[in-house]
Amino acid sequence: MTDSSPQFGGDPSGGDPPTDEFAQLDAERSFMLKRILHILLGLFVGFAAVDAVVAQVDASENEAEMELGHPLLSWTNTVDYHDPVLDRHHDRYGLRNREIEADADPTEVRIAGFGESRIYGAGEGVAQDDVWNHALERLLNANRRVPVRVLNGGVMGYSVAQSCRRAVLLLDALEPDLVFVTVAATPQALIEDPDLGGFVEVDGRFVSRAMAARWPEPLLPLVALGDAVLGRWSAIYTRHKNREVMQGDLPPFFLRWRYFGDPKGRDYLERCLQATWDSVSDLRTACEERGIELRFAILPDTEVATAERWKEWLQKNGSLWGLPADTQPERSIDALEAKLNGLGVETWNMTPEVKGMGKYFFQHYIRDDVHHWTPKGHQRVAEGLMRWLLKDGLLKRLTTERAANPRTQPFGPPPR
């Protein structure tokens, strides 16, 4: 198209504005093109100044207890992390237990539990020794010759899919006799967006799946490079990247899929659930290959703990999910159990423990938190787990089998 093209209002006679107007435009154009450089420089300086402050703030905080940007898990516990104030300590595998000695007994029975923040032991006033795994160790080892070690693989914010993937990663290093993963019939536990979480590898670099989805494929190497450079130099960018990797800090997880920019419907929800079931199946396969017992511990959240809480939850959420007013919580728990059994895994239904804890609610749940357990709550959970371990001679069988097949090394190296 030329200047005189009729599509853009060009004067077919070819008339131009007067020369002095052009001269003024040339002066202003030259002014603007130079100023664009000033603007870009000024933007950079202003941004960099704030970024430097953010970098200082982030550096001065205690080393983060979570390692963000994990290529396969999105985030995980930082290894060898120690917070004496909150009494939180991670061993060399990022598990929340006392450091594992180099000469561990190869015949010890090992139980590894995976899950989210409740399993991790989050919440105010919960010291390391209060957490369920230490409580369970004390219970189990009270009258035993062969020690039992209970490993805490919980990570805050995890879904069931993440817990399963983490368990798979650690199986060879830990060589457990039994693995259990806690699961609840909640959106955080079950809804895992297969497109958002995780990373894709581009030219040897890991780029978040969400970012990769936003750019055309031919540009991905450039995007990966930009991501690496900005991640290295910009604290603000790193914060956003980490937040995106953690799938955002949006309002309640079970609504998060409805707040996405793109419209998503029921089939999207089905895909998210399927991602969870696939992770369960992957873990089952990995355990079968290694001869490791696997259980899924159904541990409902607090809305099930008391009748009043259930009624309140139903009032707030019932219409959202199309639930009748007389819906009982067991309906979702039974459905979940049936689904897991259908996937070929055995389940431990710990609803009685949760309801028992509900009878003296604030003894077992942290006030103003109402999701995480107090030390007494951890003790109660540990007792429930012990009940399942002792049922049908499971623990006895594990002990006998391990004695017949001692490990060839105390512990394997931590996975990369």
Next chain:
Amino acid sequence: MLFQSVEFLVFMAVLLPLFWALARRRGRRQALLLVGSYLFYGMYEAWFLTLIVFSTLLDYQCGQRIQTARDTGDRTSAKRWLWLSLVGNLGVLGFFKYTDWFFDNMQWVATALGSGVDLVAFKRSLLPDFIQAGYANTLTPEIVRDIVLPVGISFYTFQTLSYTIDIYRGKLKPARSFGDFALFVSFFPQLVAGPIVRAAEFLPQLDLLPRIDRQRLHEALWRIGCGLTRKIVFADLIGLYLVDPVFNDPLAYSAEVHVLAIIGFGFQIYNDFAGYSEMAIGVAKLFGFDLPENFAYPFRSISVREFWTRWHMTLSFWLRDYVFQPLGGWRSKMPRAAFNNIATMVLIGLWHGASWLWVWYGLVNAIAMIVEVQWRQWRKKRARAAGVKFELAQPGTLAWWIKAAFAYPYFIVIVFGSSASIRAGTWETMGNMFLRAGDKGIESLSVWALVVFVGTWALILLPRSWVDFTHRLVHRAPTWLVAVWLGTMVAVTALLLIGQQPFIYFQF
């Protein structure tokens, strides 16, 4: 793409220098802007482009034909072409915006009459897949839309209609070229959320060489920085920490918190929309274009009538000029004048959204305005009867302050109360917000909620002289310093960005 995104920064970094490099050549710079605008819009959804192109083609043709008919004195033909423009544009807008509502209402009627027919399922079976959304309206998550609402359709439809109507009225000549008209419709700074620009305001600017000088450049950067801050800091934060928690769970919070949240929503929508408008005006200025102002300190009004001359001015003036005045406006005698006002305000409500709550919103404001007009008429009559000249109190005088002291609370109740219905989204939530309350008091709110709330009030009450002083400082400062300030604002807003929250008015 959103203004507050990395993609937009890259977009501007390429487009702006290119534009000024080509500034001498009218055709090339217009073509560049048009391509850039279509690219900007197409990044939302590529198929949205078909609608804006359809609207552009239709109204360009209609405009030409109307002018030809006027030139030959054929008013019938001119009217016919105008009707084609109205039906075509409003038909498309009506389909995307009101079909869901229509079927929901028909379903309600059918169910009330005892029929088992599922009209909503029938509607879904008729719609092609790519039009179907199945997403929740982000402002009121309970409302699920079936049909995607193309971003900006409410805005550009009114823009193109103003073109054909003004040609019909003889107030405007058709655009010099199709390219000019296409650029008027799709100019990216104001395409998706206004200001609604009239052709008479925009087209003449295309005939002039673009202008930029230090003052305009600094003004542009200032507007962009202020707009970004209002959107991210004031609007998003008050939404996150005050409005959303309370509106999503009204039964938990006390009455005082409800009041704060209702006013907070008014602040949120004001800063969100005014922020976008400021950015649009600033970005347009970088290309040498002037867009009309959309807000003039609306919360300094002391009457609902005054509010609507300061709030979303381009929309209210559009409806005044093309609906209210042609119906007779206030010149008509009551009750006709009341009807004119109610019709216009209900249309304002429905322009925002397809819901009875929007109708309610328009109705409440209309009734308040009628009451104000009647009150003034009554005072005029009394003054006449007493042989005294009726004069309005001048702002700043004692009489004005006394009037404001009584009028302002009423204004707050009407304006904030009616807009709360928008956020409530359902009658049930509205009832819970206004009639029921829980126990959690102000102490349960985040401190950020209160900081932003108080901060917004402070900005509203800022004296004009302070604002003017700041503008003078900005105009005199070196460009790099203004850019450093903008860079810090960009960084602060980047820190606070809660994901990429779209502008609230995108969903209108």
